[in-house]
Each structure stands twice: as C-alpha cells, then as structure tokens.
Amino acid sequence: MKYAYFPGCSAESTARDLYLSTMAVARALGIEFTEPEAWSCCGTTMAHQVDHDLSLSLAAVNLLKVKDMGLDMVVSCASCYSRMKIANHEISTNPKKREIVSAALGRDYDGAVKVRHFVEILIEDIGLDAFKKALTHSLGGLKVASYYGCLMVRPPEVAGFDDPENPVYMDRLINAMGGVGLDWPHKVECCGGSLTLTRSDLVVKLSESIIAMAKDSGAECMAVACPMCQINLDMRQDDIFKAAGRRYDMPIIYISQLMGSCLGISEDALGLNKLIVSPKEAMNHVRSSVRS
Amino acid sequence: MPIKIKREAAGQGIIDQVKALSGIDVNACLQCKKCTNGCPVSGFTSSSPSEIIKKLQLGAGEELLDSEIIWVCSSCATCFSRCPMEINMAEVMDALRARGAAKPQGNMPLMNKLLLGTIKTFGRTYDLGAMVLYKAGTASYAKDLDKLPMILKKGKIALLPPHGADKKMVKRIFNNLEKTRKKST
Structure with a gap:
C-alpha cells in the first residue's frame, strides 16, 4: 500500500x-x-x-x-x-x-x-487480521490506558476519527497485540497542549488528573499518538510530584512504539530510549509469540 | 452568579466583529453550559465559554478582551464538540484573540509570535530557537531549566534549525496574506 x-x-x-x-x-x-x-x-x-x-x-x-x-x-x-x-x-x-x-x-x-x-490506516486499510499475522511478539497482558487527547477526535464532524467521546482504535490494536486496552474515562480530556511553556501550572494540573485516572484504572503504561500529549505527560511528572506530592512513574509510550516492539523491532530503532519515564518495566511484558 | 457587562453606547458591542472574523453567530446559544462543564481550563480562570457568549449576546464591548480565559484557552474544542447548537466556540476564542491582539494577557501571544517567526524564516518550526527567545523575552530562564540536561541527553529536541522546507513558498504565503490584508483595510 x-x-x-x-x-x-x-x-x-x-x-x-x-x-x-x-x-x-x-x-x-x-x-x-x-x-x-x-x-x-x-x-x-x-x-x-x-x-x-x-x-x-x-x-x-x-x-x-x-x-x-x-x-x-x-x-x-x-x-x-x-x-x-x-x-x-x-x-x-x-x-x-x-x-x-x-x-x-x-x-x-x-x-x-x-x-x-496512521492508526486509522492500520485499522481500516491493513486490518487487524493482517496486522496480527505480522506480529512476532505479544504485549503479554500489559494493561494500557489509550489516551487520544483532543486533536485526533475533535471537532468530530471535521476529524471523523472513530468515536469522539470513546475512541477505541488504539485499544483494538493493543488487544490485538495481546495487551489489555483499558476502559477508562479520560481518553479525550485535554492535557493543556501548547500551554506547556506559557501556563505550565495548568499543564501540570491537567496532566496530573489524566495520569492519576490512568493509574487508578490499573494502567501500567499509557499509549499516545500526539507529540504534545506525549511530552506534557512524560516530562511533567517531576513537576506533578513537586506540586501534588504523588509520584506516578507512568510510562507514556507512542502506540507506534508498542506496535514496533510486537513486530520484533529493537528498542533503539523505535526510539524507546528517548522516553523520559523509563518504559523498561512495561516493556518487560513483551514476549516472543512465535511458536518454536 | 449574575452576569454583568459595562453599559456601552448602542452598537458598541463586539458581537458583530466576532461574527465577521469567525463567521459564527453566537445568538443561537441556549446557555445549556455543556461547553463550560467540559472546558478543561474554565475551572482555573475567572470566566467560562458560556459566560463569554452570554456577554457577547448582551452587547459587551472591548471589556471582554480582558477576560483571562481568552488567553488560556488551549483550543481543545471540547466546547464545540458538545454544543447542541453547533456553535464553534473554539473559533470564537480565536476571533477574540485576534481582536484583542493589541493588549494581550499572559505570554501565549509572545510564544505564538516567536514560533510563527521560525516558520517564516525556516519553513518549519524551530522549537529550541523559539524557546530561547521566549525565555529571554519573559526573563524566565530558571523555569524548566531542570529538564534541559535530560532533554539534551535523550536528544528530545533538535539543536540545529530545520532545513529542507520550501522556504520561498512559505515566505510568499506570509507576504501574500499580508498584502491582501493591507488592501482590505
């Protein structure tokens, strides 16, 4: 294609x-x-x-x-x-x-x-069956909170992406990879986005409420597809600790990095070493699914 | 809470200018407040999307541009997505920002200006360049400095300005729009 x-x-x-x-x-x-x-x-x-x-x-x-x-x-x-x-x-x-x-x-x-x-073409053009066939590894039951944020889904009549209030495309990919896509309520809340430098106080508050909800829903990591969400949620966890006293250590991983790891691609080639909160523990769930 | 506006001379309200800028008619608003209830920032600032709309309807003038929410709206578009009357409040906020550009509150306009400057120069955004200028412009070097070593070590930001874009074309777009605007004013 x-x-x-x-x-x-x-x-x-x-x-x-x-x-x-x-x-x-x-x-x-x-x-x-x-x-x-x-x-x-x-x-x-x-x-x-x-x-x-x-x-x-x-x-x-x-x-x-x-x-x-x-x-x-x-x-x-x-x-x-x-x-x-x-x-x-x-x-x-x-x-x-x-x-x-x-x-x-x-x-x-x-x-x-x-x-x-990219997530759309995987679901709509490639299809989950073909995607599953290509997998060499499984997420080994890793519990993932998929976080879609604002820009993929809103405004719905323009974006036309999945369901604007409860999107599941990333969850379907996660389930196909042997992970558990969690049903949780903050999938499309705003992290504060571009206010990251001008109103970092707000970004810290909004990001905390999202990460806290993911943690309380049982997430071992969060899957994202937006660079702004990724950097806010990943980089602000120290600030959240300073402001709210709670340490989350929640890995914020791109959905494409999770997919790559189940396609047998090395962590370096996927840029996993660039994440700020270490994804090591979450990635330890990944195991070979090829029958020998 | 009662919503009050300053009494303006008839026709001094800015509802028509907002409509001219955004093409959006806020008179359809029913004050159901779904926008405000979904708004991520209205809980942290003194105003709300539904209050801005009500004030526009009542004939508020320039005073509206002093509302902090205009300058902390993150453009998440939850308001528009949930509005039963399909009022694009996110674009109304853009129009209010454009109208109030001369006396903005907070640093969002500075950041926007600096980032747009890098697009005009390089054809693509140069985050680090805009950030350094922003820190200089706001004398806020110390803020977020703790993150710099980690970000550099992980290569989480490009050090050099971007290259490879059709810079001539991007400049032409900026200049053409500037010319059209001058002609129409």
Missing part, C-alpha cells in the same frame, strides 16, 4: 521517537511511505490562534503537494492531522476561504486530498 507520509516538524525534534517508530512499523508491514518534497509546517496551534487564513494556507501548501502525488496523505502527528483536516473542510465548504488560500498559494486547491491518521 502506497501513501504520501507527512512527518511534521516534531518528527525532526521533540517527537523523533514517534517518527522513527512509525517508519519502522510501516516498513515491517510493507506500507510504502513517500514524503512530499520540501514539505513545510502545517501551522499547528499558533497559526490558527493568530490568523486563520495563514493557518489554512500553511496546511494547504502541503496538501497541494500531496495532490500532485496522487496519493492519500498519512499523518502520525495529531496536530498536523487536525490542521490538515480543518484546512480541507474549510476550503471545500467555504468558497471565500478557497479563494483567499488559492491567492496566497498562487494556485487553486479544492480541499479534496484524503487525510488519514
């Missing part, structure tokens, strides 16, 4: 581990990814918080590149996913916006490129 893969800026910086593990999993499953040439930033949160037309145009210039490739766009970063989907929605439903964006780009774009999340 062939797709245009949009890495996004975090792939080269704070979410190198998400990028490495996504690419490794794709390779192991025979998915062919081609990056759009000279791709640029999708605009992410700051562009839409400052200027909507800029936000739509920064996303659209990349969508136009993918249109020329004649492929669907696959994204592994929740923020890029959201911005691309919103740009497509606005441009295809609002002729005035289409005109503004086309003038900014110097070329018309109709908003028609299909944008998919």
Whole structure:
C-alpha cells in the first residue's frame, strides 16, 4: 500500500521517537511511505490562534503537494492531522476561504486530498487480521490506558476519527497485540497542549488528573499518538510530584512504539530510549509469540 | 452568579466583529453550559465559554478582551464538540484573540509570535530557537531549566534549525496574506 507520509516538524525534534517508530512499523508491514518534497509546517496551534487564513494556507501548501502525488496523505502527528483536516473542510465548504488560500498559494486547491491518521490506516486499510499475522511478539497482558487527547477526535464532524467521546482504535490494536486496552474515562480530556511553556501550572494540573485516572484504572503504561500529549505527560511528572506530592512513574509510550516492539523491532530503532519515564518495566511484558 | 457587562453606547458591542472574523453567530446559544462543564481550563480562570457568549449576546464591548480565559484557552474544542447548537466556540476564542491582539494577557501571544517567526524564516518550526527567545523575552530562564540536561541527553529536541522546507513558498504565503490584508483595510 502506497501513501504520501507527512512527518511534521516534531518528527525532526521533540517527537523523533514517534517518527522513527512509525517508519519502522510501516516498513515491517510493507506500507510504502513517500514524503512530499520540501514539505513545510502545517501551522499547528499558533497559526490558527493568530490568523486563520495563514493557518489554512500553511496546511494547504502541503496538501497541494500531496495532490500532485496522487496519493492519500498519512499523518502520525495529531496536530498536523487536525490542521490538515480543518484546512480541507474549510476550503471545500467555504468558497471565500478557497479563494483567499488559492491567492496566497498562487494556485487553486479544492480541499479534496484524503487525510488519514496512521492508526486509522492500520485499522481500516491493513486490518487487524493482517496486522496480527505480522506480529512476532505479544504485549503479554500489559494493561494500557489509550489516551487520544483532543486533536485526533475533535471537532468530530471535521476529524471523523472513530468515536469522539470513546475512541477505541488504539485499544483494538493493543488487544490485538495481546495487551489489555483499558476502559477508562479520560481518553479525550485535554492535557493543556501548547500551554506547556506559557501556563505550565495548568499543564501540570491537567496532566496530573489524566495520569492519576490512568493509574487508578490499573494502567501500567499509557499509549499516545500526539507529540504534545506525549511530552506534557512524560516530562511533567517531576513537576506533578513537586506540586501534588504523588509520584506516578507512568510510562507514556507512542502506540507506534508498542506496535514496533510486537513486530520484533529493537528498542533503539523505535526510539524507546528517548522516553523520559523509563518504559523498561512495561516493556518487560513483551514476549516472543512465535511458536518454536 | 449574575452576569454583568459595562453599559456601552448602542452598537458598541463586539458581537458583530466576532461574527465577521469567525463567521459564527453566537445568538443561537441556549446557555445549556455543556461547553463550560467540559472546558478543561474554565475551572482555573475567572470566566467560562458560556459566560463569554452570554456577554457577547448582551452587547459587551472591548471589556471582554480582558477576560483571562481568552488567553488560556488551549483550543481543545471540547466546547464545540458538545454544543447542541453547533456553535464553534473554539473559533470564537480565536476571533477574540485576534481582536484583542493589541493588549494581550499572559505570554501565549509572545510564544505564538516567536514560533510563527521560525516558520517564516525556516519553513518549519524551530522549537529550541523559539524557546530561547521566549525565555529571554519573559526573563524566565530558571523555569524548566531542570529538564534541559535530560532533554539534551535523550536528544528530545533538535539543536540545529530545520532545513529542507520550501522556504520561498512559505515566505510568499506570509507576504501574500499580508498584502491582501493591507488592501482590505
């Protein structure tokens, strides 16, 4: 299967581990990814918080590149996913916006490129049966709280990802890998996202309530698919300890890293060494499932 | 709690400007408060999404831009997702931020400006560059400094600016939009 893969800026910086593990999993499953040439930033949160037309145009210039490739766009970063989907929605439903964006780009774009999340193509295109067949290892009953956050699921009429209040795509992958996808209530709460530097006090409070709920639900680790969620939940656990006195030691692992480990890919190749809270204990559950 | 607004001269409210900026009509709001109940930050600040809407309906003016929630809204869109009248409150917040850009509260606008600056220069975001400038701009070097050694050791952030993007095209987008805006004002 062939797709245009949009890495996004975090792939080269704070979410190198998400990028490495996504690419490794794709390779192991025979998915062919081609990056759009000279791709640029999708605009992410700051562009839409400052200027909507800029936000739509920064996303659209990349969508136009993918249109020329004649492929669907696959994204592994929740923020890029959201911005691309919103740009497509606005441009295809609002002729005035289409005109503004086309003038900014110097070329018309109709908003028609299909944008998919990596988790979506695994469930919808590859399918759980084929995914299971490719597995060499099992999660060995590891209890995982899947955390989807905001940008994959909201707003639902634009994102169109799974169920916006109780998504289960990541849970289905975890169960397929022999883990236990926990039913817990904070799957789509907000971690504070881009407020991480400007209002870290709020990010600490919001992240704590999410991690505490995961812990109390029996989670041994959390699975994420958004670079902003990953870094907030992972990096702020010391601050949470200082502010609230509770130490969680909750590993915050990308879903692609969990998948990679069950496809027999080495921990270094999946960037597991980049996680701040050690995933060692959680990863000790992983065992070979190949019958000898 | 009663909702009060300052008395403005007729037609001084900013509800029409919000509609012009966002295309969203907040008059459809029923005050069911699902937005506020789902809002992750309204419990930590003095206002709430439903209160902002009510004040807009009552004809509030520039005073609304002083509400801290505008500058701590994380754009999570829970409000819009759960609104029975499908009011896109997340975009109303964007419009209020745009309207109040001249006198923002807190440091969110500075961070946004610095990150957008790196996109304009490199075509992609350069987190470390924006962060250093942010720390300089807010004189907050000590905050989060404890995390730096660990982040560097783990290679959790890129040291060098990004390269490889179509920088010319990105600059053109910024400049074209700037030109269109100048023409329309």
